[in-house]
Amino acid sequence: MTGAASPKRLELVPARAVPRRLEDLPAPRALPWLGNLHQLDAKRLHAQLEAWAAKLGSSYTFKFGSRPVFVTADVDIALSALRDRPGRFRRLATIEPVTAEMGVNGLFSVEGDAWRQQRNIVARALAPHQLESFFPTLQAITDRLRRRWQQSADAATEANILDDLTRFTVDTTATLVFGKDINTLESDGDVIQRHIGVIFPKINSRVSAFLPYWRFFKLPSDRKLDQSLDAVRAFAEDMIRHARERMLRSHGEAPRNILEVMLALRDAPESGFSDDDVYANIMTLLLAGEDTTAYSIAWAMHILGTDRDLQVRLHKAALDALGDARIPRTFADAAKLGLFEGAAFEAMRLRPVAPLLTLQAKEDVELGGIAIPRGTPVFLLTRPAALDDSNYQHAREFRPERWVGRREGGRDGHNARAFMQFGAGPRFCPGRYLATLEMKMVLAMLFRSFCIEHVDDPESTKEIFAFTMMPHRLRMRFRAIA
Numbered sequence: 402m403t404g405a406a407s408p409k410r411l412e413l414v415p416a417r418a419v420p421r422r423l424e425d426l427p428a429p430r431a432l433p434w435l436g437n438l439h440q441l442d443a444k445r446l447h448a449q450l451e452a453w454a455a456k457l458g459s460s461y462t463f464k465f466g467s468r469p470v471f472v473t474a475d476v477d478i479a480l481s482a483l484r485d486r487p488g489r490f491r492r493l494a495t496i497e498p499v500t501a502e503m504g505v506n507g508l509f510s511v512e513g514d515a516w517r518q519q520r521n522i523v524a525r526a527l528a529p530h531q532l533e534s535f536f537p538t539l540q541a542i543t544d545r546l547r548r549r550w551q552q553s554a555d556a557a558t559e560a561n562i563l564d565d566l567t568r569f570t571v572d573t574t575a576t577l578v579f580g581k582d583i584n585t586l587e588s589d590g591d592v593i594q595r596h597i598g599v600i601f602p603k604i605n606s607r608v609s610a611f612l613p614y615w616r617f618f619k620l621p622s623d624r625k626l627d628q629s630l631d632a633v634r635a636f637a638e639d640m641i642r643h644a645r646e647r648m649l650r651s652h653g654e655a656p657r658n659i660l661e662v663m664l665a666l667r668d669a670p671e672s673g674f675s676d677d678d679v680y681a682n683i684m685t686l687l688l689a690g691e692d693t694t695a696y697s698i699a700w701a702m703h704i705l706g707t708d709r710d711l712q713v714r715l716h717k718a719a720l721d722a723l724g725d726a727r728i729p730r731t732f733a734d735a736a737k738l739g740l741f742e743g744a745a746f747e748a749m750r751l752r753p754v755a756p757l758l759t760l761q762a763k764e765d766v767e768l769g770g771i772a773i774p775r776g777t778p779v780f781l782l783t784r785p786a787a788l789d790d791s792n793y794q795h796a797r798e799f800r801p802e803r804w805v806g807r808r809e810g811g812r813d814g815h816n817a818r819a820f821m822q823f824g825a826g827p828r829f830c831p832g833r834y835l836a837t838l839e840m841k842m843v844l845a846m847l848f849r850s851f852c853i854e855h856v857d858d859p860e861s862t863k864e865i866f867a868f869t870m871m872p873h874r875l876r877m878r879f880r881a882i883a
């Protein structure tokens with residue numbers, strides 16, 4: 402029989418799902434012209450977006466002025482977008498001009514061919530096998546931090562945790578990447594971290610600003626930024642001078658660190674790599690390597706400061722791994738610090754320094770059954786999936802052993818895809834091996850020799866979003882363990 406198809410027959414033809422449009426997604430109530438701008442505070446952006454996800458569901462939109470922004474906390478959708486780079490997604494397009502005018506448009510913010518070239522250099526230099534030869538230096542820097550904390554314990558004074566930890570991470574990055582030990586841990590002067598600390602929040606507020614007012618007039622905070630950029634540029638120029646002198650003395654020896662690789666590339670004919678690119682990448686590595694790692698350790702300390710039993714367990718684990726030593730003695734010792742790595746990962750999961758990854762669609766694209774028009778900002782929330790019991794058993798509990806091997810009683814079969822603290826896809830964090838090593842070295846050193854407690858009510862420590870999520874008002878003190 403021909404003619405009109407029966408309804409049964411029609412069901413056999415797979416229906417092509419029509420993608421949902423952004424307008425079909427849930428959205429918080431918006432005002433005309435302003436959209437949801439009146440509800441957004443750059444310092445609490447992550448918290449507002451997470452609150453909307455809890456209320457509206459994992460994928461929704463909000464309005465930045467009249468412009469829709471797509472937000473998702475769905476792991477599959479987030480991973481599809483992160484992996485589709487540099488193909489159909491890029492970083493949020495406001496990031497590149499903001500970093501370029503500050504002179505810090507390096508690997509994190511560049512796009513296209515420039516990204517490929519820079520990625521290669523940085524990823525090779527930060528690969529795990531490079532870290533073994535760097536280990537003795539990291540060990541020495543960790544011991545300086547231990548001595549600083551010992552002084553604080555001896556004096557029974559409150560420690561300035563964030564300051565100490567950023568000194569530690571900047572000393573580490575500068576020595577590994579630029580070959581210069583700046584030893585801010587043992588100096589008390591006007592250290593470079595103070596200036597770096599000005600730049601990150603300013604990138605954050607400018608990237609999310611409704612109008613680029615600073616191109617027309619400057620507020621006191623913009624003038625302060627300019628001073629910090631000048632100070633950091635002088636610091637970088639000093640690094641470059643130092644590296645050039647060494648290269649001259651070494652008569653064509655292979656480059657010893659990332660800065661020397663970049664300078665050699667800068668000098669190669671037609672490399673297209675300029676002085677500005679060298680400077681921008683020095684800055685990028687200092688910025689990317691400082692707050693992220695320091696704040697992740699600080700969040701771990703914040704959480705552990707309220708859990709005496711876990712501190713005792715970590716002390717025992719440190720004694721097992723280190724014996725009489727106060728810090729890991731060899732690279733192989735560091736491999737035995739699984740529980741400390743687990744503690745760092747739990748802190749990153751519960752208190753993510755990267756709660757929000759911001760991308761933009763380069764063309765019209767369908768993502769998770771949703772039609773995303775070209776140019777739409779795509780915001781990925783990393784925490785909701787990490788707190789979901791379907792991804793982690795008892796997801797809201799701090800359980801370092803869930804990250805260690807089964808033999809040590811760990812591995813709860815969690816969904817590793819739901820951990821997006823280092824991003825994913827071709828642009829995942831190239832510093833994650835270094836960061837992981839730094840975090841476990843510091844935590845093992847800490848719990849081998851000290852116990853820690855909060856000076857204030859831990860609830861008074863607040864999350865502040867300044868490109869990375871920092872603990873505000875973290876006040877702690879140390880007690881030495883014999």
Ligand code: HEM
Nearest residue numbers: 509689690693694697755822823824825828829830832836
């Ligand atoms: C706990 C510490 C750290 C965290 C949580 C972290 C997190 C991230 C995240 C989420 C991204 C974006 C990834 C993506 O778009 O898929 C990123 C990129 C990056 N990170 Fe890290 N990071 C950390 C430490 C470091 C360190 C120590 C360095 C280097 C010294 C570093 C250098 C970079 C660079 C250069 C990029 C840009 C990569 C690219 O766009 O190709 N990070 N990081």
